[in-house]
Amino acid sequence: MKELKILLVLVVIVGVTYWGIEPLAHSIMHKHVEEAIHKYNLPDYEFSDLGGTPPLDGDAAKGKEAFQMFCTSCHGLKAEGINPPMDAKTAAMSFGVVPPDLSNVASYTDEKFLYHFIKDPAKATEFKKISMPPLGLNDEQIADIIAYLKSTAKKVEGEELVKEACGRCHSVKYQKIYAETPPSNLKKYLGKVPPDLSIIMKAKGEHYLVAFINKPQALLPGTAMPRVGLTKEATEDLMKYLEEISDPHKEQRQKVGIIVLAYMLVMVGLTFAWKKKIWKNIH
Amino acid sequence: MEKKGGFVGWLDKRFAVSTLWKVMMSEYYLPKNINFLWSFGVLTMLVFVILVVTGIFVLMYYKPDSHMAFDSVNKTIMMDVAYGWVFRHVHAVAASVMFLVLFVHMGRGIYYGSYKAPREVVWITGFILFVLMAATAFTGYLLPWGQMSYWAAQTITTLFAKIPFIGPDLVIWIRGNYIVEDATLTRFFALHVTLLPALILIFTAVHLYAVRIVGSNNEDGIPMTKEEKKEKGIPFWPVFMAKEYFVMSVFLLFFFFLAFFNYNFAMDPINFQPANYLQTPPHIYPEWYFLAFYEVLRGFFFSQNLGLIAFVLSMFLPLFLPWLDKSPYPYISGKHRPMFKVIWWIFVADFIALTVLGKLPPTGFFAWLGFVTSIIYFIFFVALPIISYIEKKKVASGGGQ
Structure with missing residues (x-):
């Protein structure tokens, strides 16, 4: 079987080349990513580098009072009818970015992270330029506020989640979602306009995104992306959504792919039979 | 000449179609001692046809404008147009696979000494086709206007600056701007869809004509006259093509597997980020070929x-x-x-x-x-x-x- 031997040589040559330019090259080019993931054991949903927290069993009623005293000068909480003190444009001009509405923040942000965040926003987010200052609240007040935020939060998924958790800075323009903060303010605040998320899953892949969102500075030192403390559940839901919008025809592609391959398989059989017939009397 | 009636006979008198058929196909003889590597020539034509057909379809929605190119590819073609993604995937994968087929075709030519006298013209036209195909691939790769598109074009066009005396001016002339920009995109687009494919068609015709004159080489490099081939060889149609169709089918099975299930090698993830002349990607590399x-x-x-x-x-x-x-x-x-x-x-x-x-x-x-x-x-x-x-x-x- 001379032909099969030649085919084998060809397959080996193509296989070795493919292995070299795809898995091997990527493993070498993305070495620093894997090293960072390994070093910080990402994704770390305990946010263990921030240390422990006191017991977070606050009182929601007291939290509501504290919230009104310390938070409402910048933040709204629409679920309770508290509107933000400024419209988005003015807020963006004053703070660099629109402060989030806090109605549902506790549903997708880890409570331990929330504690550290309220204690020292710049440290928890690892973003030094963050507009929110440390408020000097004591542990009890923080625990109460967290309890209050948890009492108002309803679970958000998919598009709502991306709008609430990412949409103040990131656009998803293929879904007609535009960043709440105008791009010119973002550029001033962050140094650049953050990437659009429409097909970010194709560009970066889930493996990278999960680790990056969990601890941006570990994977991209110096990035303007703050750590936002998403919970495991929220991260997974976000990945599912980003995957769906970046590749909306995945199911169709797999279905059509199988049909095409099956058709070609039949063609291989038919053409082989015809070749046999024509070549019967040759040799 | 055998007598034929009807439309074929009418056309034959005016266009000599049956003679053409004989010269090109049924009375063009190949030696018997060739293996399936000799099928890769026709495979390049198959892939070229795939590229032209899918190219025409993606051309219907593509916008050669630096502000619209990226979205016209990644949103309009990939998401909005019914089955647009099929044409984009197949076009991208076919461009990549074209070089795999070309490398095998050229490698077979080198190994079995097919470039030697009297086949120099076949070799030279084939080589020109390779260069044209490379130019087509290079210009085409800029069109999606992703990060790798942009930086590959930026890097490669910079090379021309090293040419003595005219280098720096030449780079600006090629780009139509000081950096790769809209002007570069539109001219690469023009070359990619008009001049280069036209030249490929012309040189393919010359290449095939030259092969019909000198005939195929064989595994053992035995020089054979036309008469010897007629006596001991096989006609291109239907005998060689019967085998060719089988090779094509196996090839297409592999090809469509790549296009539907394993396409990342031809569509680099980095290229799903829009071109940004302020941000150089950490690694810049051309397509694998x-x-x-x-x-x-x-x-x-x-x-x-x-x-x-x-x-x-x-x-x-x-x-x-x-x-x-x-x-x-x-x-x-x-x-x-x-x-x-x-x-x-x-x-x-x-x-x-x-x-x-x-x-x-x-x-x-x-x-x-x-x-x-x-x-x-x-x-x-x-x-x-x-x-x-x-x-x-x-x-x-x-x-x-």
């Missing part, structure tokens, strides 16, 4: 000028193979040339090594490895005249096999 030549360019890491000269040589030396290697029968086919076989397999291994190294960061050990493999690339072209000289002497002294 240019990696070997790119590595020769980088291989001489201590001197850019030397690298550029080596790069140009590495691409154009193969053109001169018919004159570098003139050994006569029985030293035509590599199958019967022990010394040639050694340098051939070194060359193949080296080409793979260059391709792999071309994607890796050129630092430390890889830089030196790149230098060594770049040198080895040229050994083939230096050794060939020497081997052929020794073989010629053997034949003159009544040797041979």
